[in-house]
Amino acid sequence: MQTGKACDETVTGEARVRIEGGLAHFPGLAKEQTVSFDDLAIPQRQELASLAHLADFFNCTPGIDPTRPDARTYTVGLTIDGRSREIRVAEPIRDPAMAKLVSVVRRLSKQYAAVRECGGAR
Numbered sequence: 001m002q003t004g005k006a007c008d009e010t011v012t013g014e015a016r017v018r019i020e021g022g023l024a025h026f027p028g029l030a031k032e033q034t035v036s037f038d039d040l041a042i043p044q045r046q047e048l049a050s051l052a053h054l055a056d057f058f059n060c061t062p063g064i065d066p067t068r069p070d071a072r073t074y075t076v077g078l079t080i081d082g083r084s085r086e087i088r089v090a091e092p093i094r095d096p097a098m099a100k101l102v103s104v105v106r107r108l109s110k111q112y113a114a115v116r117e118c119g120g121a122r
Helices: 040-054 096-118
Strands: 013-023 032-038 072-080 085-088
Touching: 013 040, 013 096, 032 096, 040 072, 040 096, 072 096
Parallel strands: none
Antiparallel strands: 013 032, 013 072, 072 085
């Protein structure tokens, strides 16, 4: 995957996601999940950086689609190599690259939140 950096360079940053809405949404239980790139393996860091590039995350203008009833809204924040941005996207996510980015951020933040709660390491 091309990330704009040489393969041996370390990508730094963090990824955040907050999910709102959905069929069984409880606002008081919704919390942001964060994963530091320090907790990720190099291929995972590079995947996030590559997906952010493909989705044009730091430059895109998110669509202003009306939120459908019972649809989820994702607030995704990325900090990669000093660049930081947060955007909100609603289901259905029409851009395949953005949908993949949201999916990977959700998966990694959930995976590493569970590791932290158990007190374990990667």
